[in-house]
């Protein structure tokens with residue numbers, strides 16, 4: 001049974017892929033975009049959705065989230081995580097395999113896809129483990145994992161070992177999917193909680209030097225140059241890593257990279273205010289790193305934004321800076337944080353932000369890019385760029401409340417998400433904020 005036809009009326013439609021920016025109505029029928037015109041009259045039987053005053057874009061895609069199911073359902077489930085995605089304007093997410101058990105077999109890949117299909121209209125593309133149990137030793141059967149629906153392989157949460165990365169890249173190349181690597185030299189980062197430096201010393205916690213990331217990026221690029229295949233660098237956080245990726249691209253390597261909203265918006269100083277709620281891996285870095293990340297996102301050296309949405313329970317995050325687990329949630333704040341900190345301040349054009357959160361993210365992992373074109377899948381998101389709102393984690397759809405953005409006053413609140421022709425989120429009339 002197909003959902004009712006939808007008429008999205010009155011919005012400013014911005015589609016970077018089509019270089020379209022202007023008022024347009026969009027008619028959605030049978031999961032597809034049926035018409036896109038300046039003005040479409042409503043017909044009987046069509047559900048009219050008034051989006052006057054809002055921005056309408058292709059649906060956003062987040063290629064790096066942790067849904068925690070199976071095994072860690074106190075942190076998040078596929079159902080709550082996909083609802084959080086919808087509330088953030090996302091129509092599809094790529095789920096990392098570091099669940100319990102790890103997603104390292106075709107059966108597990110299919111399980112995630114089936115549970116997501118039952119949960120709602122937001123699509124989940126599993127990323128399977130690169131090595132068995134993500135233990136960094138024996139490569140998984142990448143061809144079988146890709147055949148079951150995995151869009152990439154990764155041991156995210158940990159790096160793929162030096163020994164395994166070459167064979168994994170070769171297997172992934174044969175299977176036609178990229179390797180998404182969490183670049184971290186564990187010998188340099190061991191025991192660290194936040195970026196090395198004055199603040200770590202003052203707070204009495206061990207530091208993580210920038211080289212823990214950039215040395216690993218350099219090593220990975222050298223292996224990529226030898227073996228071929230496609231490497232996607234997860235959550236780039238330092239200026240030196242950006243430089244290495246820029247050089248790798250210039251040398252013709254098949255490398256893509258993502259950056260997380262928290263690394264674009266914050267620096268290590270945030271730890272002073274937010275404590276363990278600003279603890280993530282890789283850690284928040286310095287302002288010169290943040291400037292380099294912003295410039296690299298603008299010029300495309302960093303291909304896209306991905307949230308690294310990493311929900312944890314309140315009890316876990318209450319263990320203090322040294323003991324709390326790494327990670328912050330991001331699905332429900334990503335667009336507004338980036339709109340308010342980058343677009344409103346003139347750092348990044350709005351059209352570039354929409355592209356980096358949509359079409360460019362899709363392309364990095366070889367997914368179909370969302371586009372508001374007749375015949376395309378009806379994946380759309382709408383945002384309120386005018387009204388200020390306050391981030392209140394108590395209202396999150398995610399089970400995770402671990403965000404450093406609580407209390408922030410932002411513009412760019414997601415108000416409507418349509419995934420595959422179905423309304424996945426409608427927040428046009430929020431309760432009193």
Ligand SMILES: [Zn+2]
Nearest residue numbers: 156157182234
């Ligand atoms: Zn990671």
